[in-house]
Amino acid sequence: MRVFVTGASGFVGSAIVQQLLQAGHQVLGLVRSDKGAEAVTNLGAEPYRGDLDDLESLQKGAAQCDAVIHTAFNHDFSRYKDNCDNDYQVILAMGKALAGTNKPLVVTSGVGLLHADRLLTENDKPASSSAIPRAASEEAAIAVAEQGVNSYIVRLPIVHGPNDxxxxPIVIGITKDKGISAYIGEGNNTWSGVHRLDAAVVYRLIVEQQPAQKAFHAVAEAGIPFKQIATVIAKELQVPVTSKEGADAEAHFGWFKHFAAMGVPVSSELTRTTLGWKPVQPGMLEELVPGVYF
Incomplete structure (x- = not known):
């Protein structure tokens, strides 16, 4: 199978490229720069020059392949909604190249879009993009499915691993800057996580199996209390750990406070049973050690 991978030189995308190549597939990897092209070539894939603003080039790349895996996203938070709207158009463009072919299009989303006071499953859906801009990617996947595209959604949690x-790294950076490791309130809000190499397997299994299930959670660890994360970071940096609330939390975390307080209990049972996925890489806390994050 020849697979078009966007974000092929990125943190998750490069792991997917490696996973596909190891399984005997060919990869055409979207890159924006000479550095990205070199990285993709060194992995053993074929670089394809283009970017998320050139919809015609994306259509041409998608049309050349048997499957598309879309991981590229502009993470400039100063124009976040614009980037989310652009991702909608990117998915529509690649979908147009695949309509009626039954070739799979795998779109990347996040478990953080889901909100409920219960364990969330792959069949839950986020609120509208008018309330949560990043939900535009899932809306686009649904829109192209209605146009005859074999589309899938992979929701990622906190993805970790070397070179993250x-x-x-943002939490570690804040801790270094403030000289103290903090969590919000009791710190019982949980982060779910997955190693980048385990996440890559989910994408490969989807394009190979093309199951009836359309949404997947690449979640290896469903809920790690943020207090535990802050405590391990404090130990490694040899700084105090403490709770922050209200204005103190705002002052400590700044724009990142929303994410530091985030807690989304999610299940990946359907993903595991449907795909036969078994994560095997180290967990998040296991990697908060010298040589990986320190």
Missing amino acids: HGFI
């Missing part, structure tokens, strides 16, 4: 530039 996401949420965990």
